[in-house]
Amino acid sequence: MQGIKNIVFDFGCVLVDLDKQRCIDAFNTIGAAPISVYVDECRQEDLFHDLETGRSSVAEFCAEVRRKSPCCRVSDEDICAAWASLLTGIPARRIEALLRLRQQYRLFLLSNTNEIHWQKAVDCFFPYQGFGVEDYFERIFLSYRMHLVKPDHKIFTTMLHDAGIVAAETLFIDDSPANCAAARDLGIQVLLSPAGDDWTDKL
Numbered sequence: 262m263q264g265i266k267n268i269v270f271d272f273g274c275v276l277v278d279l280d281k282q283r284c285i286d287a288f289n290t291i292g293a294a295p296i297s298v299y300v301d302e303c304r305q306e307d308l309f310h311d312l313e314t315g316r317s318s319v320a321e322f323c324a325e326v327r328r329k330s331p332c333c334r335v336s337d338e339d340i341c342a343a344w345a346s347l348l349t350g351i352p353a354r355r356i357e358a359l360l361r362l363r364q365q366y367r368l369f370l371l372s373n374t375n376e377i378h379w380q381k382a383v384d385c386f387f388p389y390q391g392f393g394v395e396d397y398f399e400r401i402f403l404s405y406r407m408h409l410v411k412p413d414h415k416i417f418t419t420m421l422h423d424a425g426i427v428a429a430e431t432l433f434i435d436d437s438p439a440n441c442a443a444a445r446d447l448g449i450q451v452l453l454s455p456a457g458d459d460w461t462d463k464l
Contacts, residue, residue, distance in 0.1 A: 262464070265450065267426045268362060270398075271435040272372035274456040277382055278349045287343035292332035300347070312375040315405040319376055345381040356389045358461040359397040368397060371420050371433070373404040373411050400424050411435070412443035421447075434460055 273279055281300060288297035299309060308325045311317040317325070323337040333340070362368060372379075387394035394401070402420045409416035421428055428448035435441050436458075441451040454460040 262432070264430060265366065265432045267367045267369060267424070267431040268464075269369045269371050269420070269431060269433045269449075270359075271433075271437075271440070271454075272370060272374055272382070273348075273378075274436040275434055275454050275460065276355055276370075277351050277386060279347050279456070280349045281347065283349070284343065284347035287346040291335045291339050291343050293326055293330040293340070293343065294332070295329045296326050296333075296343075309375075310410075312377070313373055313404050314410055315408050322375075322377075341377050344375075344377050348378055348381055348386065351382070351386040353389065354459075354461055356387070356392070356397075358464065360392065362464060363397060367399050367424075367426065369400050369402065369420070369424055369426075370398045371402045371411070371416070375405050379403060379405075411437070411440040414443055414447060417444055417447050417449065421449075 270276055281303075284300050285297040288294065288300065296308075298304075305313070308317070308322055308329070312319070312322045319341065320337060323340040326340050327333050359368060383394050387397070400423070402416070402423070404410045404416070407416060407419060409419065411417075417433075421431070429450070432450045432452060433441065433444040434452045434454050435444070436453070436455050438453060441453045445451050452460060452463065454463075
């Protein structure tokens with residue numbers, strides 16, 4: 262950590278735990294089996310990609326789920342709940358690590374995510390002993406607001422510029438080798454933290 266002044270966290274897997282099977286089951290339950298296939302195969306094209314890049318609204322996403330799933334006749338709320346079921350929570354030890362690290366470093370979040378998942382986390386997972394998401398991070402950079410996704414170099418350069426931070430003084434933590442490689446290309450130091458690997462033991 263020598264020379265590090267800033268730490269940038271990914272969201273999925275690094276902070277919040279995910280349960281793909283639970284999400285698959287939820288989509289199957291509401292009659293959206295074609296969408297559960299997307300989840301099972303970790304496909305990111307069209308409807309999920311458009312939601313994560315902000316190209317489609319939540320209402321448009323839900324309409325597309327119903328269009329692709331003739332047996333799905335549920336409300337937008339039910340579809341959002343099925344997609345949000347992918348997220349299972351943020352362990353307290355990770356929240357406590359953020360609270361500890363913010364005393365010494367500037368903390369940021371950079372995530373490929375969507376409004377449904379983010380709002381679920383803000384409402385249900387980040388609140389902890391009176392703290393909320395705004396207490397952990399100085400700035401939050403989300404793909405659906407930026408209309409950019411990792412590993413595009415532009416999302417990293419935009420973050421560095423807008424946050425006013427220097428690449429060489431920044432540590433980026435992500436579970437994706439491709440995302441880490443893109444950050445490293447720009448001179449950002451990286452910590453690859455695969456799903457299930459607890460970065461809190463390394464910082």
